[in-house]
Amino acid sequence: MIVFNTFLKVVKSSLTPIIMFTLILIIFGITNFSTNDNSLNFEVTKPDILIINNDKNEGLTKNLIEYLTKNSNIIKVKDDKYKVDDALFYRDVNYVIIIPKNFKEDFLNNKNPEIQIKSTKDYQSSLAEMMLERYIKVASIYKSQLTSEDKIIENINETLSTKVDVLLTSKLDANNLNKMTFFYNFANYSILAGCVYVICLILSSFKNENIKKRTIISSMNYKEYNRKLLLSNSLFVILLWLFYCILSLLLIGKSMFTYHGLIYILNLFIFSICSLSIAFLIGNLINNKNAINGIVNIIALGSSFLCGAFVPLEFLPTGVINIAHVLPSYYYIKTNEIIKSIEVIDIHSLKPVLANVSILILFTIGFSVITNIISKNKQKIG
Amino acid sequence: MFYHNFKYSLKILLKNKMLIFWTFAFPIILGSLFKMAFSDIENNEKLDTIDIAIIQTEEFNNNQIYKKTYEELSNKNNKNKLFNIYYIKEKNNLESKKKANQLLEQDKIVGYLFLENKKEIIVKTSGINQTVFKYVTEEIIQTEKIITNLIKEGMSSNSTDQTINQLYEKIYDKVLSINENNTILKDTTNTNLSYTMIEFYTLIAMTCLYGGILAMTSINNNLANMSSKGKRIFISPTKKYKTIISSVLASYIVQLIGLFILFIYTVVVLKVDYGNNFPLIILLALIGSLAGLSLGVFTSCVFKNSENTKTGIIISLTMLGCFLSGMMGITMKYVIDKNVPIINKLNPANMITDGFYSLYYYDTLDRYYFNIISLIIFAMILIVISTFSLRRQKYDSI
Numbered sequence: 001m002i003v004f005n006t007f008l009k010v011v012k013s014s015l016t017p018i019i020m021f022t023l024i025l026i027i028f029g030i031t032n033f034s035t036n037d038n039s040l041n042f043e044v045t046k047p048d049i050l051i052i053n054n055d056k057n058e059g060l061t062k063n064l065i066e067y068l069t070k071n072s073n074i075i076k077v078k079d080d081k082y083k084v085d086d087a088l089f090y091r092d093v094n095y096v097i098i099i100p101k102n103f104k105e106d107f108l109n110n111k112n113p114e115i116q117i118k119s120t121k122d123y124q125s126s127l128a129e130m131m132l133e134r135y136i137k138v139a140s141i142y143k144s145q146l147t148s149e150d151k152i153i154e155n156i157n158e159t160l161s162t163k164v165d166v167l168l169t170s171k172l173d174a175n176n177l178n179k180m181t182f183f184y185n186f187a188n189y190s191i192l193a194g195c196v197y198v199i200c201l202i203l204s205s206f207k208n209e210n211i212k213k214r215t216i217i218s219s220m221n222y223k224e225y226n227r228k229l230l231l232s233n234s235l236f237v238i239l240l241w242l243f244y245c246i247l248s249l250l251l252i253g254k255s256m257f258t259y260h261g262l263i264y265i266l267n268l269f270i271f272s273i274c275s276l277s278i279a280f281l282i283g284n285l286i287n288n289k290n291a292i293n294g295i296v297n298i299i300a301l302g303s304s305f306l307c308g309a310f311v312p313l314e315f316l317p318t319g320v321i322n323i324a325h326v327l328p329s330y331y332y333i334k335t336n337e338i339i340k341s342i343e344v345i346d347i348h349s350l351k352p353v354l355a356n357v358s359i360l361i362l363f364t365i366g367f368s369v370i371t372n373i374i375s376k377n378k379q380k381i382g
Numbered sequence: 383m384f385y386h387n388f389k390y391s392l393k394i395l396l397k398n399k400m401l402i403f404w405t406f407a408f409p410i411i412l413g414s415l416f417k418m419a420f421s422d423i424e425n426n427e428k429l430d431t432i433d434i435a436i437i438q439t440e441e442f443n444n445n446q447i448y449k450k451t452y453e454e455l456s457n458k459n460n461k462n463k464l465f466n467i468y469y470i471k472e473k474n475n476l477e478s479k480k481k482a483n484q485l486l487e488q489d490k491i492v493g494y495l496f497l498e499n500k501k502e503i504i505v506k507t508s509g510i511n512q513t514v515f516k517y518v519t520e521e522i523i524q525t526e527k528i529i530t531n532l533i534k535e536g537m538s539s540n541s542t543d544q545t546i547n548q549l550y551e552k553i554y555d556k557v558l559s560i561n562e563n564n565t566i567l568k569d570t571t572n573t574n575l576s577y578t579m580i581e582f583y584t585l586i587a588m589t590c591l592y593g594g595i596l597a598m599t600s601i602n603n604n605l606a607n608m609s610s611k612g613k614r615i616f617i618s619p620t621k622k623y624k625t626i627i628s629s630v631l632a633s634y635i636v637q638l639i640g641l642f643i644l645f646i647y648t649v650v651v652l653k654v655d656y657g658n659n660f661p662l663i664i665l666l667a668l669i670g671s672l673a674g675l676s677l678g679v680f681t682s683c684v685f686k687n688s689e690n691t692k693t694g695i696i697i698s699l700t701m702l703g704c705f706l707s708g709m710m711g712i713t714m715k716y717v718i719d720k721n722v723p724i725i726n727k728l729n730p731a732n733m734i735t736d737g738f739y740s741l742y743y744y745d746t747l748d749r750y751y752f753n754i755i756s757l758i759i760f761a762m763i764l765i766v767i768s769t770f771s772l773r774r775q776k777y778d779s780i
Contacts, residue, residue: 045513086719089575145553159524162523162527165502294400311419317418
């Protein structure tokens with residue numbers, strides 16, 4: 001009980017960083033969860049477009065704007081050069097279309113008006129450009145054949161409203177699965193940082209020379225002492241894990257109560273235990289309390305950046321992913337990504353998940369063995 | 383005396399391992415992590431060739447518009463190549479569909495086109511690639527539609543002198559030959575659009591402000607209520623301004639050395655682009671460091687807490703400032719700039735970040751100078767307050 005009480009004291013004193021790691025997770029969770037209702041129908045990706053219209057809003061110009069409005073998200077920004085450029089730089093808009101004065105008249109009279117555009121040169125902007133080009137192409141064709149503006153507009157609208165059917169084969173709730181994956185990937189940082197920080201702090205407090213001397217001469221068997229320390233640390237990790245699971249329930253909602261959700265939770269559990277073993281190893285290696293902060297940051301930030309906790313794995317360069325293979329976080333995050341795309345949960349589809357979990361367990365065993373070897377060598381105090 | 387104190391302040395700072403780690407090594411490590419994580423993001427966002435499949439039904443083989451358009455869009459020599467196409471032809475349509483579904487399941491294609499009585503695209507999930515595929519297919523259908531529409535118009539207006547076939551051919555040629563040459567799209571985007579640069583600018587901002595810890599440590603050594611060293615210096619018959627200024631100068635020098643190393647590292651190894659105006663970049667770095675220094679001096683003089691608390695104050699202020707100026711996601715900076723600009727106008731981390739941003743992205747300098755002046759005002763206010771709180775200190779007992 002004495003060991004446990006001391007343990008609790010140290011944990012209490014380190015609540016602030018844990019709250020901070022959690023707050024970061026919540027803030028990023030909430031800001032990154034897109035809120036679109038996912039249905040089982042195909043949803044078109046809509047680029048974010050900013051239109052600056054210097055022409056009168058009538059006839060063909062009006063029709064062009066209506067067409068763009070229907071097929072994209074129109075973003076409103078104050079009409080100021082800086083504001084528009086900022087919006088483009090920070091990807092608030094993907095494509096800016098500046099319709100010149102007298103566009104409609106010039107277009108209909110074959111005067112080749114020039115539309116200025118600004119583009120972020122990414123997927124969305126290419127899509128926006130396709131839309132704009134198509135409208136102009138269709139309008140040009142009708143203009144060359146027909147004379148009345150109303151007739152041209154009517155034909156354009158009729159043509160552009162022709163659609164193709166898109167069928168979706170996946171019955172997965174992609175929106176919620178994305179949220180879960182994001183949350184649990186990010187939890188990699190919070191759990192790792194929380195575990196390493198607190199456990200290192202605890203171990204180094206117990207390693208204070210005077211305290212250690214007292215413990216050694218006390219009647220308590222060192223095995224019992226170690227066991228109690230390990231138990232209380234495990235308890236802490238399990239509480240942390242439970243806490244993040246409840247948090248995910250609150251943030252994501254009832255879709256956590258599916259088989260997919262269960263696997264995410266179990267995966268996090270395995271990873272938490274692995275973090276515990278990492279924390280124990282580091283706690284045994286360092287003696288300086290002041291160094292803890294630096295080490296936590298390097299380990300937690302490092303493996304989160306390299307293994308895809310912050311930036312999705314698909315966006316990481318292959319070189320980085322190759323390096324990531326030596327880190328346990330990679331296997332944890334990879335599993336999350338696999339779960340996201342599993343349609344039917346059965347032995348066959350879970351094979352890669354099980355493989356990754358086994359690697360995590362091997363990591364845990366490996367770290368524990370190394371810790372034991374090191375701590376055995378450190379038993380004596382001079 | 384000035385030189386003596388300066389020399390020893392410098393030595394004390396450079397020998398403090400923790401300080402050197404946080405102000406020298408940590409930014410470099412963080413910068414390397416940023417580079418590794420973000421280097422491919424922007425390339426991945428560019429439209430790449432999309433893998434699709436087309437089931438070669440009879441309808442498809444007989445339809446020239448479809449066949450030609452897809453051939454053109456998947457042609458290796460076309461610089462606008464959009465698709466990689468798997469043509470699937472099994473014994474019957476059912477078998478072909480099965481094969482296509484298999485490819486879809488293995489994520490080898492994003493979707494496939496099935497042309498029979500009705501036109502269908504089958505995809506696994508919604509997404510941008512799928513949307514592009516849908517748009518292109520629709521474009522083909524719409525081209526067909528245009529031809530039929532125009533034939534209708536042509537028939538009703540002058541149906542006497544030509545047969546449907548003649549009309550069809552005439553319009554078909556016309557439709558295919560028209561390009562957008564009628565209206566030109568003129569791209570006026572600024573060339574420097576790489577938003578991940580902001581991450582590195584916040585890193586510089588963080589280093590400048592973390593430099594405050596150096597100034598704080600240095601001042602603490604002169605304060606009687608902080609250390610025994612401070613007590614000794616306090617009762618020595620030296621002018622206070624001499625010891626204080628020499629200590630602060632030493633910390634500024636150490637800070638600049640750290641910043642210089644970081645600059646070299648980001649430019650040479652991480653290939654960060656700061657724009658082309660070299661003297662202005664240096665000016666911003668010098669004044670940014672001054673702001674960090676003033677933050678450190680202020681914390682050290684005004685707060686009467688332990689050294690750890692003071693360090694905590696500087697670190698949390700710096701991290702909060704960096705968070706608001708986009709270090710943990712650049713959207714944050716934009717959201718604040720757009721909705722509550724006053725916060726970022728008062729945030730020194732953002733003044734530094736925004737200064738680099740305006741040098742990189744804008745061709746005018748007014749925004750840059752606004753940030754420089756804000757930083758100077760920020761530094762001056764803090765330094766003046768600190769000076770007043772340092773004057774005429776007396777201790778009856780300590």
